[in-house]
Amino acid sequence: MINQFLISVFAILGDGLVSFDRDIMPILSQKCLKCHGIDEESRKGKLRLDQGNSALKGGRSGKPALVPGKTDESEIYQRIIASEQNLIMPPLSTRIILTNKEKGLIKKWIEQGGKYEKHWSFENLKPVSIPQNSNAPWVKSPIDSFVYEKHRANGLSPAPEADKLTLVRRLYLDLIGLPPTPEQAMSFASDTSTDSYEKLVEKLLASPSYGERWARRWMDLARYADTNGYEKDRYRSIWPWRDWVINALNRDLSFDQFSILQLAGDMDSHGRQENIVATGFHRNTMLNEEGGIDPLEFRYYAMVDRVNTTAATWLGLTLNCAQCHTHKYDPITHHDYYSLMAFLNNADDVEMDVGVQNQVFSKSSNQQYIQKQKAISERWLQTIKDQDKNLFDAWCLQQKEKLASWRTIVPLKMNGGLIQLNKLEDGSILGHGDISKQDVYELEFEGDFKDVSGIRLEVLPDSSLPSNGPGMCDYEGPRGDFFLGEIEAFLGGRKILLANASESYFKNHFGNGRAGAAQAVDGDFQTGWSCAGLFGQRHEAVFELDKLPASGEKLKIKMTFGRHYACPLGRFRFSVTNRLNPKASSLPEKVQSEILSELPQELKIHTLIHYLGSKDEFKKDVLELQQLENPKKSGLTSLVLKERPATHKRSTFVYHRGEFLSPKEKVDADLLSLFESDKLKNADRLQFARWLFSNDNPLTARVVVNRHWQAFFGTGLVKTLEDFGIQGEYPTHPELLDWLANDFRSSGWSVKNLHRTIVLSATYRQASFRKDGQMANLRLINVYPRNRLEAEVIRDSILATSGLLSFKIGGPGVFPPQPAGVTNEGTYGKLAWNTSNGEDRFRRGLYTFVKRTAPYAMFSTFDGPTGESCVARREVSNSPLQALSMMNDPVVMEAAEYLGTQASKTIKDDAQIINHLYMSILTRQPSSSELIKLLDFHGEVLKQLDSNQMEVKIITNQKGDSRTAAWIVVARALLNLDEAITKR
């Protein structure tokens, strides 16, 4: 293939001079560098050909591989033309063959001096001078000057400008992803002012639909979906991120700021919640919730995805292979890959409440709470009789007898493996870090444990934990869950028997086995204590033991967590008692301490309230009070990144062959070595994101303008949007690409400005066909290249054409009609596709709920992505299933029904109806032969329908006659035209 490509590029450029980078490097990289490249491990004969000085020096043989100007002395050339089987390169065993053309190029290159050059895209951007042809009448902008030069060099000429109706449709589809209505089209066509085109461009750039159109393309790169992927493929809430993108594009947030927030908004938040929401970009990685997976393994895969996606999106590099070994073609080492990962690897994946600002509830500071509390106790005091007071006192006394007095103990040493355990002021311990299926906490206490007869474990809520804890489980199992498989205590190394365990609460989320504290001391790791269901609350377990001797030895407590999912404790506290036979109490903590305290009865307000909770006349009030304690969360969350504190950085390692089970040496964050800079050694994610937009980075500006170019012209100036490396395609217009990149930078990275620059060019305004017999050349753009619309644009167009489209922006994913069973037949994680009602049936495609394992059927048919990996360039296929979809999908039928019914109701003349349908669907008037065909077709269909009133009723939804039905059939046919789903 590379052969063919070379010939074509060579033919395009045709200047007789061989360029190393353009002509020679692709041959070397494809056919030689596997054995003579950057990778030392696979290098043969100690010969390296990717660098000029090594080629001059030669390999093990001692002979120079390259002697500039002299093919007969250059071993490179001699070996590729050798006839002896044992000498010929590449060796016959590799089955790699150099063509005569390639050999010829290498010969010519050596003759012309055999110079090595840096790969074009790795060279810093330099100012480009615009070809001096601006007096050519066709040239409207610098873009045209570059394109015109290439035309001239290849004997081509531009196509005439497209007519106004074609242009208005093209602009609408490109800039806002929707076709114009007939009125919009006519208003432009009839605007004779000289700047009518410019005015239209500005109008569309300012349209709120603009952000929706361009957000969908960004979502492809971000691998957006509304489910987690893999087997369970459950729902996730990350659409606030999608809405952030739409909004940012609409207000033309500069692309550098946009990107910095996408990658590191949590570190650059300036207190703005929306900046943190932006980090959802990399939270779009998949999450495997299948029972029994290793969460750290899938976290690693997610990190690999983040590295690959970052590289494809901002650097235009395919790093994927460097995950396992040093890149065979590009100067990217295995080590480089993980250095880049280290920038991204220091964040926690968290779910942020984005509805209301997360308020920490505090009983003492909440006036409403205190007043209500006071009101209850006052009402009680006013209404009680003496005997009631006595009953309360007696109840307190009774409780006091049951309660042990506990002394908090704080460990001196703690070890939680990957989980960092931190002491808090109240003696409790809070965990932070990566959880796994078996986490073990080891705590060492010093002090006097004489006569200790019970150990209490309190599990506590904390706002840093999923669902406020007390556990750390954040997927597969319920969020905030923990499962204490076993708790063991040792005194001076000897195990102490823990017995008669009790707990304030327990619940097992999976299975029906008991999951109480007793199961945590039964010697079986598979059973244990869990408090599923009541998250964000304090619970306690008490373990009895034989009175300890006055040994002065250390007390060690070991807790083992985990089941088929990861679920260690997040926050907890230990205390001991000397009281015999202590039991867990279900009284709230404050009540316990009030009862045990010497406070006068009337000041034991929490106790009183708790007590009153069971009395009929106070139940309601107490319940209301409790509700104040748990302020309702909005329930609206989004997945975000949260950089870890400096005190608990995550280490990054090189993984041998990219395998999760083979971590090797630790690596520091650093730029890819090809950038030849150590400015970012040990820098963080934010610094990396900012570096992308520094003048030191030659790639990002080029990669981004190229991707936008492709959106308008169907093919990039570099066809391989995602690969600007050595295997990527050489640009057809290198100077134009660099000019655009420079312009993008100097405009302050304004995407709208870039779009304006492109659509204002004469290049963009050409017709899609030529009448002069000159062959269309889509790469050198002597016509405007026709391209099929993207899946979502096809559906949006159909809805817009028929006036059904909703213009509502943002919100959760919607469920437009689709055939039965797509999301629940044969899928493991079933999803009932409950079709949305009202306008949500007719929202733009980017709002359609994306289920990764079973994407929206029509979008899949038209090459929509699944959201499983970063897509820079969608394939465009052309299949019979697309034809079935257009002919038979209810969406098309519904639109046709609307169009046909309206037209037949409001327009009398048949030809005018056809005109109207053409304007609605194709934004043009029919030709006379088209008109005749359609009149005939309508007549024939009408004849058939006249004899079948049943069909008429169904087609018109009981609302019309056979003439209307026939117009519906006509509209359906027009919606099926290739032109209706094509940009031209």
Added chain:
Amino acid sequence: MLKNLASRRWFLRDCSMGLGSMALGGLLQGSLKADNDSNGLVPHYPSKAKRVIHLFMAGAPSQLELFDYKPELAKLEGKPLPASVIGNQRYAFIRPDAAVLGPRFTFQKHGKSGAEISSVLPNISKIADELCLVKSMRTDQFNHAPAQIYFNTGFQQPGRPSIGSWTLYGLGSETKNIPGFVVLSTGSGISGGAACWSSGFLPGAFAGVRLRNQGDPILNMYNPRGISPAVQKKTINLVNSLNLEAYRKDSDPEILTRIRQYEMAFEMQTSAPELLDLSSETKETLELYGCDPLKPSFARSCLMARRMVERGVRFVSLYHEGWDAHSNVEGNCRNNAAATDRGSAALVLDLKRRGLLEDTLVIWGGEFGRTPMVETNPALGRSQGRDHHPQAFTIWMAGGGIKSGMTYGKTDEMGFHVVENQVHVRDLHATILHLLGFDHERFSVTMQGLEFRLTGVEKANVIKTILA
């Protein structure tokens, strides 16, 4: 590259017929000239298997209950395996020191070949001499979704072309009326999802097409209500005639491809109902499969698979889910065997008597095996189950150039490790491609600057011993 490659392929295969003498040469100029790459499209050797039916036993059946008889396990029942055997293998649910569970069924030797098969598979036992049992399968993955995706695409993450897509890409389709790669499923749901039949970076036209049990068997196969076949035909004629006019103006070859797709779609609409209508099958055939022609079942899908390959479908993937026996492996195998045994055996027999088995490869198996150790978990309410086991499992194949009446590979006495003739999933892939006529090392697609193969970058071997 792929866009043009794909559409041109459709064009060459299909349009050259449909559009008669439309100037081929002229169409290939312009944008398409750089793409006449025929990498892998002409088989490297003659294809012994011309089509494949993959009976995918999703959830992973227990080889120890079905094919790999280990009496030693009965002796050891209740005791843990030595740590040296287990090594550092990770498990999904059990702890490595779990006790051993003996086989739940009796086994007998069958046929001339003497293949040892469980009593729970009476029908498959009867066709033992048609089968090649591979008892030494090995995979890298031990969770369902990644393992299923791996078995189907050679990579554990979604995004690569499935083996069906590679096959269709390599050999093209023999039918214009039905999709060339069809996917059916019966059971509870496929963990790997659509990634298992995805075309990955190959064009969507090579993806598996679901034949559904609800609604239209092929999405949008039936006309909208009220649109008669006559109106549909007229509409397609009009659309194609107007499209042709557009082509005369814009000269975009995609329009010609579109025209052909509409013709094909109409052909599909007319011939698919015939495919799905089982009324032409004899009572004897229905009895052989043991299926109700009107009710979705694994057996009915097997019969449908035969009808499809008869009509030129290149690759049929038939998923049966439900083998994930974390508890009560005995009951699980009993139920799933009852659902699949007869249909699987009938398919092989039926293909054979119609002379189709010779060049149709049938593959039966799951994504990994199950542990010799018992899975018991009081907290989860599980007992007498088996966990996921990637080190050793069994599949069988028949027809399509595979040796019949053969057992290949061996596991140790505990059924834990392969001790003879290990067949890694990528070796199986290499072997299947070989049977289809492709050298797996040369059958590649260049994408994003990288060369991708079904068998990946690790060394894979064609298992020559099992070739007929």
